[in-house]
Amino acid sequence: MREELLSIIEKNSKISIKELSVLLGREELDVANEIAKLENEGVICAYQTLIDWEKTSIEKVTGLIEVKVAPQREQGFDKIAKRIYNYSEVKSVYLISGGFDLMVTLEEKTFKDIAIFVTQKLATLEGVLSTSTHFILKKYKDHGAILDKEEEDIREVITP
Amino acid sequence: MRDFLSDKVKAIQPSGIRKFFDIVTEMKDAISLGVGEPDFETPWHIREEGIYAFEKGRTFYTSNSGLKTLREEISKYIQRTQGVIYNPNNEILITVGGSEAIDIGLRAILNNGDEVIIPQPSYVSYAPCSYLAGGKNVIINLKVENNFKLTPQELENAITPKTKVLILPYPNNPTGAIMEKEDLVKISKIIIKNDIFVISDEIYSELTYKDKHISISSIEGMKERTLLINGFSKSYAMTGWRLGYACAPKELIKQMTKIHQYAIMCAPTISQYSAVEALKNGDEDVKKMRESYNQRRRFLINAFKEMNLECFEPFGAFYVFPCIKEFGMTSEEFALKFLEEEKVAVVPGTAFGDSGEGYLRISYAYSLEKLKVAIEKLNNFISKLRV
Numbered sequence: 001m002r003e004e005l006l007s008i009i010e011k012n013s014k015i016s017i018k019e020l021s022v023l024l025g026r027e028e029l030d031v032a033n034e035i036a037k038l039e040n041e042g043v044i045c046a047y048q049t050l051i052d053w054e055k056t057s058i059e060k061v062t063g064l065i066e067v068k069v070a071p072q073r074e075q076g077f078d079k080i081a082k083r084i085y086n087y088s089e090v091k092s093v094y095l096i097s098g099g100f101d102l103m104v105t106l107e108e109k110t111f112k113d114i115a116i117f118v119t120q121k122l123a124t125l126e127g128v129l130s131t132s133t134h135f136i137l138k139k140y141k142d143h144g145a146i147l148d149k150e151e152e153d154i155r156e157v158i159t160p
Numbered sequence: 161m162r163d164f165l166s167d168k169v170k171a172i173q174p175s176g177i178r179k180f181f182d183i184v185t186e187m188k189d190a191i192s193l194g195v196g197e198p199d200f201e202t203p204w205h206i207r208e209e210g211i212y213a214f215e216k217g218r219t220f221y222t223s224n225s226g227l228k229t230l231r232e233e234i235s236k237y238i239q240r241t242q243g244v245i246y247n248p249n250n251e252i253l254i255t256v257g258g259s260e261a262i263d264i265g266l267r268a269i270l271n272n273g274d275e276v277i278i279p280q281p282s283y284v285s286y287a288p289c290s291y292l293a294g295g296k297n298v299i300i301n302l303k304v305e306n307n308f309k310l311t312p313q314e315l316e317n318a319i320t321p322k323t324k325v326l327i328l329p330y331p332n333n334p335t336g337a338i339m340e341k342e343d344l345v346k347i348s349k350i351i352i353k354n355d356i357f358v359i360s361d362e363i364y365s366e367l368t369y370k371d372k373h374i375s376i377s378s379i380e381g382m383k384e385r386t387l388l389i390n391g392f393s394k395s396y397a398m399t400g401w402r403l404g405y406a407c408a409p410k411e412l413i414k415q416m417t418k419i420h421q422y423a424i425m426c427a428p429t430i431s432q433y434s435a436v437e438a439l440k441n442g443d444e445d446v447k448k449m450r451e452s453y454n455q456r457r458r459f460l461i462n463a464f465k466e467m468n469l470e471c472f473e474p475f476g477a478f479y480v481f482p483c484i485k486e487f488g489m490t491s492e493e494f495a496l497k498f499l500e501e502e503k504v505a506v507v508p509g510t511a512f513g514d515s516g517e518g519y520l521r522i523s524y525a526y527s528l529e530k531l532k533v534a535i536e537k538l539n540n541f542i543s544k545l546r547v
Contacts, residue, residue: 004451023455023528086174155195157185159284 198397205379209437225255258404280513301515308337334521336474
């Protein structure tokens, strides 16, 4: 049930234990126990909400920053990654294969805020060799959800 | 002017529920649970393959029996799912949907007056196709107490010296019933003993929620007397591509191919190229869709239980078939009143044969959100009826 359970709550973390138990065909208690286990094991890390900030009047800018770093002896990339992810404005940090090392996602109110963070905080970190900043202009699809989806049932009536 | 219309065709009864569907079509704001096709769009990689085929200029006919690569992929697919080997060169024919295969299969098998056993409730086209091909239809009314399976006794009772073909429609539309291995073994003995041929419509084969579907052609002694029909509509959500196939002994495929070549030429080329992609790389899509259907199925069965509406648990296709006999209305009266009062359309069981009386077909090829709204309305409706 683990995989199916996870794939349901990955799309809908708001779903109740009762409904989950119906969809999975399991006892409520079993479902609740499994979720508790997954939380303890750190498989479930957080319950979040996907928000299309564009549709609000609240200003949000997301930047993607490619960072080249010099890995450190015995610590590899982990130490520098930690120094970056400790900033609360940093939304994600990934170690990446290819032309650069870390992919950092940053959320701020304005483009300028992001530029300031990169130049003053990120680029000056010891071990950071170079950065390259990209701004997200429009989100089409996020976390598997298409943001501007038109829902229309175009199936026509046909003999059953 | 003379009446130019064929007496034979005129004699076919138009579907009794046509009127009902006309009302549904008119009512724009109605929620429909009546549709018999997946709500999923065809997976993108399959559509992409179609676009590629267009770009490549693959806009010509294929051979009459269909693209060789597609027949080879179908052969591999049946071998890996059923352990049965069909020769792609002469035992597989690509058709315009499973429905064409039903039609030309019956035409290639039947002589005037041959009896065709049709278990009902079942898909609406068997009886008229058989009738047009000269068959005499013998209906078996399946029973809820047998979970709408075909029992050996029912089959035996329907057999006469004139019986030639049994139609085996499992997983079943509209009941959602399946036939499991031991059920198939039992009826196979009777089929072999009486030297009958089987047309097995397995279009919902990928949508079972217990064990994997088993084809009757995999039962010993059955491959040589089975026409296995399947297609891409339900499993890969490809209804509009109109693509199905027939697997059978080469003598039958040869005769079917003659009808197919004169009436159809070949199945749509673009669809055939896309179907190759579906069979090669579509297993994961099918698994995901099956999982969604299964969750909806469980939701509905649970909802019926909570509202005390009698319904046997179906393990196939994407339909549930609840019983509404307690309300003292015919299926059509119930469906019409439900549509008028709550604006939800479901299909009266009688659309699938007289034995569907007292039942409704509810399709769960709809999102959970839509199903929830509709079920709420059904609950309202029957609560009012019960007062």
